[in-house]
Each structure stands twice: as C-alpha cells, then as structure tokens.
Amino acid sequence: MLQLFAPAKINLGLQIIGKRNDGYHNIHSLFFPIKSIADILTIELAQSVTLICSQELDIPNENNIVWKAANLLKQRYNIDMGAKISLQKNIPHGAGLGGGSSDAATILKGLQLLWNIDISPKELSETASELGSDVPFFLQDHPALIQGRGEIVHPFMFSCEWTILIVFPALHSNTSRAYAGLYTSNFPKIEVNFIDALQQSKDDCSKMKDLLFNDFEYSIFTQFPELAEIKSQLYTQGAFFASMSGSGSTMFGLFLDTTTAHKAKSAFLAQQCIVAPFT
Structure with missing residues (x-):
C-alpha cells in the first residue's frame, strides 16, 4: 500500500x-x-x-x-x-x-x-x-x-522566510463565471514579468502589491464583495501582500513573520484559516 x-x-x-x-x-x-x-x-x-x-x-x-x-x-x-x-x-x-x-x-x-x-x-x-x-x-x-x-x-527555485495566512470563506466561486466576467477588449495582453516582480519583491516586499495582481479579482469581488473586505482586512492586519488564489474563493496574505500572521488570524474568527510557512 x-x-x-x-x-x-x-x-x-x-x-x-x-x-x-x-x-x-x-x-x-x-x-x-x-x-x-x-x-x-x-x-x-x-x-x-x-x-x-x-x-x-x-x-x-x-x-x-x-x-x-x-x-x-x-x-x-x-x-x-x-x-x-x-x-x-x-x-x-x-x-x-x-x-x-x-x-x-x-x-x-x-x-x-x-x-x-x-x-x-x-x-x-x-x-x-x-x-x-x-x-x-x-x-x-x-x-x-x-x-x-x-x-x-x-x-524555479525560490526560498524566503515569509509566512502565509490562508483564509477560506464559506463561498464557492465558479471558474466559468470568473472568465465570463473578464474584460476582453484588451486581449491579447502583453505578459508581465512575474519572475522579475517576485525577485524585486524579495528584495523589497513593499513593492509586491504594486507588481503582482490577479485578473479575476475584479469580476469575483463584484459577485462577492466580502472577499474584497477580507483582502482589505489582511492589509490592515499587517500583510505586505494580499490576494485571491486562482478564481477564488480562497484569500491569502503574506507576512514577514509568523507572530504577526498568527495575530492577524484572530481577525478572521468567522472563517477557517491556516498559518503556514510560505516555502
């Protein structure tokens, strides 16, 4: 077995x-x-x-x-x-x-x-x-x-000492609806260099929220405004970056240390949460 x-x-x-x-x-x-x-x-x-x-x-x-x-x-x-x-x-x-x-x-x-x-x-x-x-x-x-x-x-290889707080809202996000909500007038897009953005963020984590993004957030947050509220709360609780994963509904925040992440977890008592090493 x-x-x-x-x-x-x-x-x-x-x-x-x-x-x-x-x-x-x-x-x-x-x-x-x-x-x-x-x-x-x-x-x-x-x-x-x-x-x-x-x-x-x-x-x-x-x-x-x-x-x-x-x-x-x-x-x-x-x-x-x-x-x-x-x-x-x-x-x-x-x-x-x-x-x-x-x-x-x-x-x-x-x-x-x-x-x-x-x-x-x-x-x-x-x-x-x-x-x-x-x-x-x-x-x-x-x-x-x-x-x-x-x-x-x-x-690729990547190591850091960041901690991730993952928040699981009691919502089911539909991937097909997420794609349907995208603006298609500017297709095809030019790829953003996410690898370069990641490296810049490792050197200065305050840059990450300006360099990395999730295209699905606009359409999904329109359907579920509470997800936008969770993202905002993650920043309020000290995350240097917060985002939705994939087409949702999971939200996550990245923190410089485990202590701050665990303190932030207490702000989400209504949701299931996990604190873990990012890498």
Missing part, C-alpha cells in the same frame, strides 16, 4: 493573456505548492479500479478526476491490474487551490509506481494535461511559472 500527499497551490499573480482558438485561455501565473494543506490518497493493488472518498462530493465516481486519471492510465498502457483508491479530502473544493488537479497528478505518479509502468516525464505530463490544464504542475514539487492554458510549466 502507498500513501501519497497531494498539496494545495496558490497563485502569486495571475494574468489572463487572451482567449485561444480552442476555447481555453492563455494564462501567465506563478504557482506555489502549499504542502501544509494536502489531500491524502492511499492506493493498493486490486482487481479493478475503485474509489472511496472521505466526503460526499455530489458527483458519481466516474466523474471524479481521480477515477478518470486512474482509468486513463490503465487503458493507455494496457494495465491488467486495478487499484483500490482512498481519498481523504482536506483541500476545500472550488476554492482556487487546485485540489482536484493535485489529486489527479498524485494518483498518476502513485499508480506509475504501483503498476510499475515505464513512462517518461514528457509522456506523463501529456497524459496529465488531458485531465486538466493545471494538472501537469502538480507532477513536480517546486514553484513554477505557468503559461499556455496551464500545461506549460517552468519550475
């Missing part, structure tokens, strides 16, 4: 460049894995693929991305074995943290080991991209510059 951890991610900057001919959008973003928030998957050999989830997701198993990933791999490589998969959900659903995509990537890596499949990293990434735009990111463990529809992953 294998036990696997599927981490969450946050977006540090998210720019929607333009709409593609295939209906997807090209994006430009920095993804950071948050390993202190993770779903847990256990897998063991079985005659067929089965999935047991720790919470009711209101979707049949055959529509669950974990089940789809397992069966895609099984069919593509003519595997005559199955797997009993247990999924413990800790990452909130529909929160902009990539929980489903992380689960899919993690099960691909786990079943590659369990079924002893010889797959190149390129093949595995191509398989992952069929399941979802940002699934390939979760095949590796580092922060990455994300481009294309999410399948182009450029990992």
Whole structure:
C-alpha cells in the first residue's frame, strides 16, 4: 500500500493573456505548492479500479478526476491490474487551490509506481494535461511559472522566510463565471514579468502589491464583495501582500513573520484559516 500527499497551490499573480482558438485561455501565473494543506490518497493493488472518498462530493465516481486519471492510465498502457483508491479530502473544493488537479497528478505518479509502468516525464505530463490544464504542475514539487492554458510549466527555485495566512470563506466561486466576467477588449495582453516582480519583491516586499495582481479579482469581488473586505482586512492586519488564489474563493496574505500572521488570524474568527510557512 502507498500513501501519497497531494498539496494545495496558490497563485502569486495571475494574468489572463487572451482567449485561444480552442476555447481555453492563455494564462501567465506563478504557482506555489502549499504542502501544509494536502489531500491524502492511499492506493493498493486490486482487481479493478475503485474509489472511496472521505466526503460526499455530489458527483458519481466516474466523474471524479481521480477515477478518470486512474482509468486513463490503465487503458493507455494496457494495465491488467486495478487499484483500490482512498481519498481523504482536506483541500476545500472550488476554492482556487487546485485540489482536484493535485489529486489527479498524485494518483498518476502513485499508480506509475504501483503498476510499475515505464513512462517518461514528457509522456506523463501529456497524459496529465488531458485531465486538466493545471494538472501537469502538480507532477513536480517546486514553484513554477505557468503559461499556455496551464500545461506549460517552468519550475524555479525560490526560498524566503515569509509566512502565509490562508483564509477560506464559506463561498464557492465558479471558474466559468470568473472568465465570463473578464474584460476582453484588451486581449491579447502583453505578459508581465512575474519572475522579475517576485525577485524585486524579495528584495523589497513593499513593492509586491504594486507588481503582482490577479485578473479575476475584479469580476469575483463584484459577485462577492466580502472577499474584497477580507483582502482589505489582511492589509490592515499587517500583510505586505494580499490576494485571491486562482478564481477564488480562497484569500491569502503574506507576512514577514509568523507572530504577526498568527495575530492577524484572530481577525478572521468567522472563517477557517491556516498559518503556514510560505516555502
């Protein structure tokens, strides 16, 4: 039996460049894995693929991305074995943290080991991209510059002593509605150099709020003004940067030290919160 951890991610900057001919959008973003928030998957050999989830997701198993990933791999490589998969959900659903995509990537890596499949990293990434735009990111463990529809992953090394406070509002943000609320008159956009912005912010963190942004915030904050209020409160509580992750609804603030982050957490007693090292 294998036990696997599927981490969450946050977006540090998210720019929607333009709409593609295939209906997807090209994006430009920095993804950071948050390993202190993770779903847990256990897998063991079985005659067929089965999935047991720790919470009711209101979707049949055959529509669950974990089940789809397992069966895609099984069919593509003519595997005559199955797997009993247990999924413990800790990452909130529909929160902009990539929980489903992380689960899919993690099960691909786990079943590659369990079924002893010889797959190149390129093949595995191509398989992952069929399941979802940002699934390939979760095949590796580092922060990455994300481009294309999410399948182009450029990992990079980054270390800091920042602390992140993550706030989980009791809201579900719909990604399709987030895209529908974008202004499209200025597509395609010129990419902002987020890597350079990150480096400048590491040297002087006060610059970050002027250099990094999330294009979804305007449309999502219009739907859910309380998210804008959380962002404002994060700054009031001492964050040097605050933002929404992905298309929401998760909000986060970055702090220079853990003590200030824990004090800030007390301002959000109505929401579930986590304080963790950023990297």
